[in-house]
Amino acid sequence: MTSTPGQVLTDIIAAVADIVLNTEANRDRRVDRKAFVQENRRNLLRLVAGSHDVRVSLATRFGAVATAHRLLEELLDADAATSDRAAGILGEDRSALLPRHQATSPTPSGEASSADRGDAATEKTIVRLRRDNALMRAKRDEANGRLDNARKEIADWRRRHTSLAQDLDEATTESEGLRTELVAERERWQTLHNDPSRAAETLVGALRSAVGPAPETDLREQDRMATVTEELVTADHPKVTENLPEPVLLALKAAGIGISEFLGIVEAIASPPVTAPLLLDTHEREVTVTPLGGGTEIGGSCILVEAGQARLLVDCGSRPGQPLSRCAPPHLEAALHEHLDAVVITHAHNDHAGYVPALVAQYPHLRILCTAETAALLPTMWNDSVKVFERTITDALRRGDADALNEVAPYRSAQVKAAVQRLEVTPVGRVVEITDGVSAELFPAGHILGAAGVVVTAGPSRVTITGDVSHPSQDQASVGGISIPASARGCDLLLIESTYCRPGGRPRTLEVERFLATVYDTVNGDGRVLVPAFALGRAQEVVLTLRTAFPGMPILVDGLARSVSRIYEQQTVGRDNPLTIFGDGVQEVAPRERRELNASMRRGVIVATSGMMAPGSPAATWAEWILPDPRSALLISGYQDAESAGAELIRLAEQNSATFDLGGQRIDVRANVAKFALSAHADRKGLGQIVTEVGPRQTMLVHGLRSSQREFADHLRLRSFQVVPTGRAQIRSR
Structure with missing residues (x-):
């Protein structure tokens, strides 16, 4: 059936009414649709003329039948003026679509038609509806604004709470470290007495x-x-x-x-004269060396050395980025089925020493050998690990992680105290007998304060384990490089770290120059530089490098790096070249002074932990203030886990992203973000020189990635060195 123009117009007006009544503001209102159309006919037509989207929608639906009359075509025309003229005619003259002979006579002057009266009532209704809608939108916007502000305040409170919790953890770590040292010192005095x-x-x-x-x-x-x-x-x-x-x-x-x-x-x-027992039979002369962790990965370093009845570990580190239940060296169980005589700790980094307190919990009388500097650093590092364990479990429970219910901290403060009391300070160069004719000698390894390699001697067999090393050519400000003892030269087996054994890469000296140039340009341009740094080693190296290059430059040291830096100073007092970290523009940052110093310090450098910018850490707090400043810079100075905030920031900087999500807060990034390889590990050239100087019968690569080790092993073989696979190795006396 063919629709008349009037019927088409009625359908169009009804469709417009449906659009209005289905809006969010009117959806819940109980409105009589038929009455609404009758009362709002004129305004609904004006709505067609005033909305391009409405006309497009109506043209799609009614375009074919709108051809029944010119005014209908013009009403749905894309041109707003054309549509408005047609809407005006159709709204004023209800007979506009009728044939001329059926048109009604005009209403006598002075008399208002019923249609006009209806239009007036409709106009008032629409005005009222618009006013009500406007009030509702205003109230809604106000409520949304209050909600947004509340959410921001909650997020800010959570960030502050996390930051305060970390500050409290660091203060507790420091005090626990001092308390642990005091208890251990009392124990030592008691031992001296007896x-x-x-x-x-x-x-x-x-x-x-x-x-x-x-x-x-x-x-x-x-x-x-x-x-x-x-x-x-x-x-x-x-x-x-x-x-x-x-x-x-x-x-x-x-x-x-x-x-x-x-x-x-x-x-x-x-040292009463002791006749060391001889290793009598062929079996006892065998020395077996087995990496239990940190072989073809970085972290969880642990090497088991067995000679006859003697069994000792060199390092027992924790694995970063692993659940607490898997943070031990991955194959440690192989060492725990029998007795252990001792563990030698090469240095205080957690990936080499972080699991020792848990080991002492199983072997209460275990001897722990390390340098004096390492012994001074371990209480702080171990107590910090206790706080990290506790925070990890608490955060997981807060997130509702069901697996957190099964997580148990590897050790607590009591185990730390027990481990500290077992420490035996062993000077470098002194040969210490372990048992059964097996001895250990520590030698300087560079890397960080107190780091040492070890030569294990069992009868005629000698095994040299470097731990983490730096080469003298790296010219570090805080420590020298490796010093190879005579006892290591020509050893039967050398286990050497291979963290950076790949070819290529910019030499460290050039990286330091580039780093210093960036700092100078930023500070000279009235900007500030934030250097997130690891508390042990990297923070001290950065500060000493800056102090030497720019005497008097304002430098703030924040986070756990404060107490570690004080240990560096204390442990080098009386040496020919004592380390002076604080003073001459370098000062500590107390947590309560952080905001005040941020407001007052307009140029200078902030060295803060954590090195990977963990949310809530001092480094993350400073990043909130530094990143939005185009005059400032954030300089990454060390390794970043793939999932860390520091790694994400570097990726975003490479993509020129304008914002950064740090602990749930979106931060505008206008500061210069750059990464520098200021490693304390020997590079490929340095590692090769160490192997050459030691001149071992066999070499095993540890503490590195398998693909890099494979290539470096081929390189050493081309230089006529015998490289054995990373794994269990046996040495027979010659």
Whole structure:
């Protein structure tokens, strides 16, 4: 059936009414559709003219039948003016679509038609509806604004809470570290009281310290100590009467004995002559070396050395980025089915020492050998790990992670205290017997303060394990490079780290120059530089490098790096080149002063932990203030886990992204973001030089990635070195 123009117009107006009544503002209203159309006919037509989208929709639906009349075609025309003219005619003249002979006569002047009265009522209704809708929208917008503000305040409170929690954790870590050291010191004094040998050893050390360093400052440590001992037994050496404490001199005089005789007696008490048992049969002469962790991965370093009945571990580190239940060295169980005589810790980084307290919990009488500097750093690092374990479990429970219910911290403060009490400070160059004719000798490895490699000797067999090393050519500001002892040269097996054994890469010296140039340009342009840095090693290296290059430059040290830096200073007092980190423009940041310093410091450098910008850390807090400033810079100085905030920031910077999500907060990134390879590990060239200098019969690559190790092994074989696969190796005495 053909629709008349009037019917088409009625359908169009009804369709427009449906659009209006189905809007969000009117959807829930109870409106009589028929009455609404009758009362709002004129305004509904005006709505057609005023909305391009409505006309397009109507044209799609009614375009074919609108051809029944010119005014209908014009009403749905794309041109707004044409549509408005047609809407005006159709709204004013209800007979506009009728044939001319059916048109009604005009209403006499002065009389309002019923249609006009209806239009007036419709106009009032629409005005009222519009006013009501406007009020509803205003209230809705106000409520949404309050909701957004509340959400922002909650997010800000959560960030502040996380930051305060981390600050509290760091303060607790520091205090727990001091308390642990105090308990351990008391234990040592108690041991001295009950153990004449230990007391005599301490007295010998004090007498050697009183004499001071040997005249030749370039001697290795063991040669220096031999010279010092020679000076002590020379009764007429001027340093004896010059430096020995007066009570000692008076006691010797009263006893009527000389210094050489006294020293001989005390040293005999400290180290009674012992005849080391011989390794008799062929089986006992076999030495087996097995990486239990950190072999073809970085993290969880742990090497088992077995010789006859002797069994010791070199390192027992934790694995970063793993659940707490899997943070131990991956194959540690292979060492736990029998007794353990000792563990030698090469240095205090968690990936080498972080699991030792859990090991001590299973072996309460385990000997732990390490340098004095490492022993001073471990209480802080282990107590910090306890806080990380607790925070990991708490955060998982807060997220509703069901697996968190089964997570257990590998160790707690009590286990840390027990482990610290088991530490045996072992000077580099001193040969320490483990058991059954098996001995260990530590030697300087560079890398960080106190880092050492170890030579394990079992009868005629020698195994050298470097731990993490830096080469002297790296010219670090905080430590020197590796110093290879005579006992390591020509050893049967060398286990050497291979973190950066790949070819290529910019030399560290050039990276340092580029880093310093970026800092200078930024600060000279009245900007600030944020350097997220690891608390142990990297933070101190960055500060000392900056102090040397830019004396007096304002530098703030924030986070756990504060207490670690103080340990660096304390442990190097009295050396020829003590490390001075604070002073001359370098100051610590107390958490309560952070916001005030942010407001007052307009140019300078902030070195803050954590190195990977964990949400809530001091580095993350400073990043919120630094990143939006186009005059400033954020310089990444170390390795970043793929899922870390630091890695994400680097990716976004490479993509020139304008915003960064840090702990749920969107931050505008206008500062310069750059990455620098300021590694404390030896590079490929340095590693090759170390292998050459050691000259081992066999070499095993550890602490690296399999693909890189495979290529470096081929390179060493081309240089006539024998490289064995990373795994269990046996050494038979020659």
